[in-house]
Amino acid sequence: MNEYKDIINIYDANIKEEKDYEKLIKFFGVKEIDDIILNNLKYITGDLHVLLRRKFFYAHRDFDILLNKYNEGKRFFLYTGRAPSKSKMHIGHLIPFLLTKWFQEKFNVNVYIQIPDEEKYWEKKADNYEEIREYALEDAKTIASLGFDPDKTFIFIDSEYIKNMYKAAIYVAREINLNTAKSVFGFDDNSTIGLPFYIALQIVPTFFERNIPLIPCGIDQDPYFRLQRDIAEKFGYYKASTILSKFVWGLQGPYTKMSASDPKSAIFIDDDYDTIRYKIFKYAFSGGRGTLEEHRKYGGNPDIDVSYFWLSVLFEEDDNKLKEIREKYIMGELTTGELKEYTAKKIWEFLSNIQERRKNINIDKFMYDGRLAREMWEWEFRI
C-alpha cells in the first residue's frame, strides 16, 4: 500500500515518466481503460469524448461493472471537484469537468461538484483563507460555464454546505483511523489536524444518492475513493466507481507540473488570445530542432512537444487532423512556429467559448436555486 508514494505525492499530483502510470495501476489495484470497455461505452453513447478516445483517462475502478449495471437499469450519478487555492484555474483543471459534462449530456444524470475551500488551507498550499474563499466562487463560475445542466448540477462550497454534510462526515470520520489515513495519503504528524478530517468530507458526496457514484478525477484522487469503498456498503450506499486521468504537462516540458502558482507553466482559463499565444511561443517546450534547417532535415519529435501534447489530449478533437499534424511534424514539414500558432488558435477557440458563457453565467442556479440545488439544500444523510 505504501509504494505508490514513491511515484506520486497525493498532495502534489505529478509523476516522473510515462511508465509510472502503469505502476500506479498496479499499486492502486485499478484497471486499465481498454478498447473493450470503450466499445461498450460507445455502444450506449454513440461516440466517445476525446479524453477517452485518446486514453488520457486511462484507468478505472469498476466502470465496467457500472456499465453492466446501467444496462440492467441501475442509475448512477456523477461527482467530481476542485479545491480552490491561491490562483485561478488553468486548462489542466478543466479535464475532469469536461469528461463529467460529457457523461451528463450522454446519460442525463445528476452532477455534484464539490469546491472544498478548506483543503488547500489545511494543506498549507495557500495561506489566505479569505482569498481561497473568493477563488472558490470564481472557480464555481468557471466550472458552471462548461455547459452543465443547471437543473441537474449542484455546485457547493464546503464551508457553505457543511451543515448538510456534517452528519455524514461524523459517520465517515469514525470509520477511518489515523493509521489508515497516513498510509493511504502519506502525510505525517506535521500535518494539521484538519487534513485527515478532510478525507471524510471528500467521501461524503458519494452518499448524495442511493445510486452508483461515478467519479472522473486524476488518478491521485483514487485513495479517497478506495476508502469510500471500504465504508459505503456498511452505510447502505454504493461503492464508488472512478475514471482516472493522467496528469497534464506544464509548458516547461514533459512531466513538468502545470502549476497555477507559476504563470510561466500554465495557461489560465481567462487568458486572452495574445497571452495564450505569447506563453506558447515563449514557454512551451518544443520537440522541434534547433534551427529551421535541421528541423526540415531531421524532423521534430511530437512526443516531447508540449503543444502537441495539448492538441492530442484535448484541443484537437479530429483524429485525422491530429495524425496529419503528427506525421508532418515528424517529417519536418510542420515547423515549431506553425505548430505553436495552430495550438494557440485551438486553445483560444476552446477558451473563448468558455469565457463568453462565463460572462452571463447564472451561478445561483447551480448553487442555490436550480432544481437539483434546491433539493440538495434539503438533503440529509440517512444511514
Place this chain on the structure above:
Amino acid sequence: MNEYKDIINIYDANIKEEKDYEKLIKFFGVKEIDDIILNNLKYITGDLHVLLRRKFFYAHRDFDILLNKYNEGKRFFLYTGRAPSKSKMHIGHLIPFLLTKWFQEKFNVNVYIQIPDEEKYWEKKADNYEEIREYALEDAKTIASLGFDPDKTFIFIDSEYIKNMYKAAIYVAREINLNTAKSVFGFDDNSTIGLPFYIALQIVPTFFERNIPLIPCGIDQDPYFRLQRDIAEKFGYYKASTILSKFVWGLQGPYTKMSASDPKSAIFIDDDYDTIRYKIFKYAFSGGRGTLEEHRKYGGNPDIDVSYFWLSVLFEEDDNKLKEIREKYIMGELTTGELKEYTAKKIWEFLSNIQERRKNINIDKFMYDGRLAREMWEWEFRI
C-alpha cells in the same frame, strides 16, 4: 508535556489519589485557587459558590488576571460544555454548569454551552450516533433547567450549529498539527480522523465574543484551552481563562469514577427519591465501622465516605452544618445510616427542583429564539 498522561487519561477523566491533583497543577502549569483569589472574587460578588468555597474548583489559568481586568472595566463571557454519550447525565456532570450559572447570576454575562454530539462517537465511547443525538437534546434540556438566563444563554449542538462554527474551525485546525494534538491529548494513530479535528471545534466557542472567555470545566479539559491560548491572539481574540475542578467520586468509593454507563456508580439527574435513597444505601461506599457498636466506639472516617464527599462538594451548602456532620461522624455520634439518609434527602432536595423546572423548560429559547440565541444564529467568525 507528556507526563500528565500518567496521571489522567484525558478521554477517561479520573485520577488515583488526592496528591495527583497537585501534580496536575505542576504538569499543566496552572495555579491553585487560593484564598487571595477567592477573597478578591468575593469582594465583587458578595459571597462564594459552595464549589469555590470548598475548593472543588481548585485550579485556574489567569483567573486572577481576569478579575483585575474586570475591575478595570473589561468584560468576559462564560463557556462550558457537555459531550452527550449513550446515557443521561448524572450529578457529577452538573458541576461545571452550576458554577457557570452562579457566575452568570453574579456578573450578568453571556453563557455559551456546547453540546458536541460528535466527540463521544469519534472517541468510540458510544456506538449509536442517532442515540447520542437524542441525548444531546435531553442534556440541553437538563442544563437549561439549572436556571440559566434564557436571553443570555446559548446552548448549541455541534451538528446543528456547525455552519456558523466551521469557518473558525478551518482557521483553528490549520494552527494545530497532529504532533501537538497527540502530545497534548495522548491519542495515537488508532484514533479516528475525527478526534484530532474535534479539538478545533472545542476551541471555536472561545471566539464567540471579543471579550475574555472564562471556562469552568474539569481539569482534564485544560489541554484544549492551552492550545487555544497559543492561537487566540494571532486571530485577534483573548486567551481563555479556565477554572478547573477536581473529579467527583462514584458511589463505589474514593477516586472511583462516577460513570453514566454504570448505574451502580451514579445518581442520575432524573432519579426519583426512592432510587436515590436505594442507591446510596446499597452502593455508596461508607467510612463507617462494620458494626454500630464499633462505630459508636471508634467513630467513622468522613474522608473516605462517598456520602460525606457529596455533601462536602455540593449538597450541604451550610458550612457549620457540614462541620457538625463531620465531627459527629468522627465521634461516632452520627451513624452511616443516618448520614446516608441525610445525604439522600439533600440530593433529592436538589434534584427535585431541577426535575420540576425541567418539566416546563422552553429549550427553544436557549437554542433558537432567546435574545442571545437569535444573535448567535447570525454569528460569523471574523479574524
